[in-house]
Amino acid sequence: MVKQKFKNHKRKYSATEIRSDMKEDLGMDLTYIMCWRAKEQAIEYLRGKPSASYGKLPAYIHVLNTTYPGSHIRMKKHEDNEFLYIFIALTTFIQGFDHCRPMILVDASYLRGLYNGTFVAACTMDGAGHIFPLAYEIVDSENDAFWTWFFQNLKEAYGEREHMCVVFDRNPSIIKVVAGVYKNVPHYTCMWHLWVNVKKKIRKSHNALSEIFYTMAKSYSKSEFHNLMEKVEVVDVRVKNYLELAGYDKWARSCATVHRGWTLTSNIVESINAALVSARELPIYDFLEEVRLMFGRWNCENRQEALYTRTNLIEKFQAIL
Incomplete structure (x- = not known):
């Protein structure tokens, strides 16, 4: 009866609200724990068990590579076949970076699902001043090994450009790793x-x-x-x-x-994290798909704006001039 209300992950529908609605609509007095269990069961019906979500990743990566040929997608596992890291840089991002400002902004935020982890996003700004995503990754925790793996994959996907720089918060691990991976690229502090x-x-x-x-x-x-x-x-x-x-x-x-x-500052990459606040509670497969869809919407909207621009610059910058 309540399952449909959880289809949109942004909607918050608590056990207390379920209890109140059941009383009002059906005249039934349910306990809080019954409503909480109903909520958990409804979410499981819709999205499956969080542990099963990790099993979908190999097929998901195959579909991404088929849909976006030329992408740089990597997954790393433990020796016992358990998930460790996943890095995604879609071909549309890679092709677009040559037309963006040569700076990479990086920031991390924590996932809030049953299995803890860290979401890392890298982005830049396009010529119109819009956020342009470059890559995103999910890892088990922040440490030197993870940051090394992330920046090595980022370098493989995008290489180095003239006047390129990396901007992030003053995380000691990032400072050390960036200096090692990008020896000729300066790094700056937000x-x-x-x-x-x-x-x-x-x-x-x-x-x-x-x-x-x-x-x-x-x-x-x-x-x-x-x-x-x-x-x-x-x-x-x-x-x-x-x-x-x-x-x-x-x-x-x-x-x-x-x-x-x-x-x-690293504000634009923190805007990505803010836009995904509610999605961070989703299982890993659903979360990754939500990120892909959000970036797709942004890029499509920005492309439409560019197609209908009749001046050398977009309206915002033209007005400034």
């Missing part, structure tokens, strides 16, 4: 994550210096950057020392070795 670290370490000064820091990070001129840094030193020299230790070239636009444009 300025928002850096300032969060400053807030945690130096609580007293962050309110007074927050606006100065973001202006300093976004400045195009080195002279303006150093003038602002002098103001920071006057307020709290500890903040200056911390930012200097992090490396000015890692977070300040004026000190970067490649042109970073507007991409000073």
